Amino acid sequence: xxxxxxxxxxxxxxxxxxxxxxxxxxxxxxxxxxxxxxxxxxxxxxxxxxxxxxxxxxxxxxxxxxxxxxxxxxxxxxxxxxxxxxxxxxxxxxxxxxxxxxxxxxxxxxxxxxxxxxxxxxxxxxxxxxxxxxxxxxxxxxxxxxxxxxxxxxxxxxxxxxxxxxxxxxxxxxxxxxxxxxxxxxxxxxxxxxxxxxxxxxxxxxxxxxxxxxxx
Numbered sequence: 001x002x003x004x005x006x007x008x009x010x011x012x013x014x015x016x017x018x019x020x021x022x023x024x025x026x027x028x029x030x031x032x033x034x035x036x037x038x039x040x041x042x043x044x045x046x047x048x049x050x051x052x053x054x055x056x057x058x059x060x061x062x063x064x065x066x067x068x069x070x071x072x073x074x075x076x077x078x079x080x081x082x083x084x085x086x087x088x089x090x091x092x093x094x095x096x097x098x099x100x101x102x103x104x105x106x107x108x109x110x111x112x113x114x115x116x117x118x119x120x121x122x123x124x125x126x127x128x129x130x131x132x133x134x135x136x137x138x139x140x141x142x143x144x145x146x147x148x149x150x151x152x153x154x155x156x157x158x159x160x161x162x163x164x165x166x167x168x169x170x171x172x173x174x175x176x177x178x179x180x181x182x183x184x185x186x187x188x189x190x191x192x193x194x195x196x197x198x199x200x201x202x203x204x205x206x207x208x209x210x211x212x213x214x215x216x
Contacts, residue, residue, distance in 0.1 A: 010106075019043070020042070021093075025061070025086070025088070032055060042090070049122045052122065057093065061084045099123070102125070120133055150204060154172045154198055181198070191209060
């Protein structure tokens with residue numbers, strides 16, 4: 001069965017704002033404000049992503065202004081206090097950078113964002129060099145697929161291949177991204193497989209199986 005899953009390369013933006021590791025605090029703040037982003041990659045000289053600097057990193061300077069580290073400071077507190085005195089991206093950034101490759105599936109990118117609690121991921125090549133950026137909004141673009149487009153893929157890539165001799169008896173309807181399959185299955189045990197394959201189609205919100213099996 002042909003793999004029709006979309007990848008990060010299909011939805012990422014190739015226009016990326018980034019700063020060098022030597023960028024000053026004020027340069028970082030100005031760049032974030034001008035581009036209206038909350039975070040951006042930090043690059044080494046050859047364009048390799050070595051970290052990410054965010055508004056939260058910059059705010060440590062204000063939050064911890066004039067404060068001394070407590071006697072029993074946690075490692076996280078000490079790290080934030082260090083950022084409060086930082087002057088360049090190299091000392092302000094969070095590292096290692098959480099990145100994704102362009103050939104990763106959209107599902108993989110979404111999973112990484114959820115697990116790491118980030119809103120965007122720098123996209124890198126095999127050498128770790130920046131090639132783009134993918135955001136939550138980019139990933140949600142897959143749900144802009146039309147119902148007709150989804151239905152066509154389900155019919156051609158799943159139904160026609162699983163049931164080449166029974167295609168007319170399996171009907172596919174899609175409404176608001178919800179795929180409804182009705183008709184008859186030759187074997188009830190394959191219903192979970194059908195549901196799993198349909199859910200894997202990009203843009204599918206849910207699956208409603210109304211499939212019967214022959215009796216007797």
